[in-house]
Amino acid sequence: MGGSGDPLDLQALSLSTLTETRKRVADALVAVCTDDPAGAQKALGLSDALAGEVELDAQLWTSPTAPALGRYTGVLYDALDQSSFTKATRSRAESRLWIGSALFGLVAAADPIPHYRLSAGIQLPGLGTLRSTWRPDLTAATAHWEDELVVDLRSGGYHQLGPVPGAVTVDVVTEYPDGTRKVVSHFSKHHKGLLARTLATSRAEMSDVPALLRVARRAGHTLERTADRVLTMVTEP
Secondary structure, three states, rough: OOOOOOOHHHOOOOOOOHHHHHHHHHHHHHHHHHHHHHHHHHOOOHHHHHHHHHHHHOOOOOOOEEEEHOOOOOHHHHHHHHOOOHHHHHHHHHHEEEEEEEEEEEOOOOOOOEEEOOOOOOOOOEEEHHHHHHHHHHHOOOHHHHHOEEEOOOOOOHHOOOOOOOOEEEEEEOOOOOOOOEOOOOOOHHHHHHHHHHHOOOOOOOOOHHHHHHHHHOOOOOOEEEEEOEEEEEEEE
């Protein structure tokens, strides 16, 4: 669905040390979708309305690709609103954004990938859980980022695929008029998407947490540093 690029070439993706694991996951996904469509629909947790996704997954190696940033949908990506980027903001975003993927581990924003359907909690035949498949390799592949400022906005399931060493994480809470706070669940992705947009498109270079906080606060986010590598984003009810 969508895309005009050449078929998937794992060698063209960033973080090349993940190539072997990417191939194992991709082959397992294609195999179950090709050999057992009904079983694949159940394994992927798809409703009958989404049963066509099984056939699309089966075509993973031959379907056209498009930049990863335009492939993903959902609450966070709606808030990120990449379709409104200018040429300049898109260039900055492509140099800064990485996207957590159950199929590819992590992809850079401009990496060419096909349409697919696979979520972090799925267990594919012959692989075990995706967490056990990805965790060692994904964390090792990002170990060289430990001395850089990395803000990990992935949801829990994708974070468990492989924590990024030294990354800063963000909790989202709602603060009520009486001063009490409650952890945000569903709308957490929306607020993280807004923050991702700010950080990805800012003209400022951010090499440490204080610089990040300045950029976020200038954009209107209420962000607090609650631990060395933990930030809390405070929202209104």
